[in-house]
Amino acid sequence: MTEPKVRALVAGNWKMNGLRAGIAEAEAVGRALNETPAGADVMICPPATLLGPMVAALGDSTVHVGGQDCHVNVSGAFTGDVSAEMLADAGATAVIVGHSERRSLHGELDRDVRAKAEAAHRAGLSAIVCVGETAGERAAALTQTVVSRQLAGSLPDGARAANTVVAYEPVWAIGTGLTPTVEDVAKVHAAIRKALVARFGAEGQGMRILYGGSVKPQNARELMAVPDVNGALVGGASLKAADFLGIIAAYQP
Numbered sequence: 001m002t003e004p005k006v007r008a009l010v011a012g013n014w015k016m017n018g019l020r021a022g023i024a025e026a027e028a029v030g031r032a033l034n035e036t037p038a039g040a041d042v043m044i045c046p047p048a049t050l051l052g053p054m055v056a057a058l059g060d061s062t063v064h065v066g067g068q069d070c071h072v073n074v075s076g077a078f079t080g081d082v083s084a085e086m087l088a089d090a091g092a093t094a095v096i097v098g099h100s101e102r103r104s105l106h107g108e109l110d111r112d113v114r115a116k117a118e119a120a121h122r123a124g125l126s127a128i129v130c131v132g133e134t135a136g137e138r139a140a141a142l143t144q145t146v147v148s149r150q151l152a153g154s155l156p157d158g159a160r161a162a163n164t165v166v167a168y169e170p171v172w173a174i175g176t177g178l179t180p181t182v183e184d185v186a187k188v189h190a191a192i193r194k195a196l197v198a199r200f201g202a203e204g205q206g207m208r209i210l211y212g213g214s215v216k217p218q219n220a221r222e223l224m225a226v227p228d229v230n231g232a233l234v235g236g237a238s239l240k241a242a243d244f245l246g247i248i249a250a251y252q253p
């Protein structure tokens with residue numbers, strides 16, 4: 001089967017990094033892309049404190065802004081939480097859900113991730129749903145099993161290509177400088193595509209599948225050329241405009 005052309009997405013996950021001064025990096029990305037448009041959609045997911053200011057600063061650019069997590073409820077007595085509706089109200093167009101740091105540090109289970117993806121859709125946001133195996137699971141040859149289970153449990157029924165993105169992030173590759181071989185990435189992405197098509201049909205064919213975990217300007221071209229890799233979810237290298245642009249450059253207009 002030939003792969004249909006899916007417009008790629010390069011999304012930066014700033015995690016708990018960035019003060020107001022850091023918005024200058026995002027602005028530099030926006031300016032560069034105004035001069036030389038990218039061949040991919042570009043998004044930055046800053047900490048919640050920077051969402052509003054970043055949306056304002058990027059107003060005349062093509063860069064989208066997203067959240068990093070959301071609560072399942074619209075509003076209420078949930079101290080410290082942010083709802084998908086609040087993210088949308090601040091100008092976000094997407095939200096990451098089920099990042100491995102949320103799963104491991106906040107005990108989020110597949111069913112929680114699914115509820116958050118549903119909340120994102122309810123608010124009109126795209127859900128970037130993260131999956132990926134730990135080092136131990138990989139060593140036990142459980143990568144495919146874990147990823148299939150996470151996909152089945154974390155994606156809501158009725159998910160569409162326009163509102164759902166899957167990010168494959170092997171936990172052991174996050175922030176370590178390690179990456180799977182392109183063969184391994186190809187295998188997992190092909191299995192994810194198969195699962196998406198089996199469950200969502202044509203919509204699953206069009207859903208973007210991002211690779212995340214130590215993506216750098218030096219390895220972006222090779223990773224982004226893998227079949228069924230439709231972009232990247234970038235952590236550390238998204239904090240500096242030059243590095244992030246170096247990754248975005250893997251996609252020629």
Ligand SMILES: O=C(CO)COP(=O)(O)O
Pocket residue numbers: 013099169173174175176177212213214215233234235236237
């Ligand atoms: O977790 C990640 C993006 O969500 C990846 O982080 P790094 O790019 O820093 O490895």
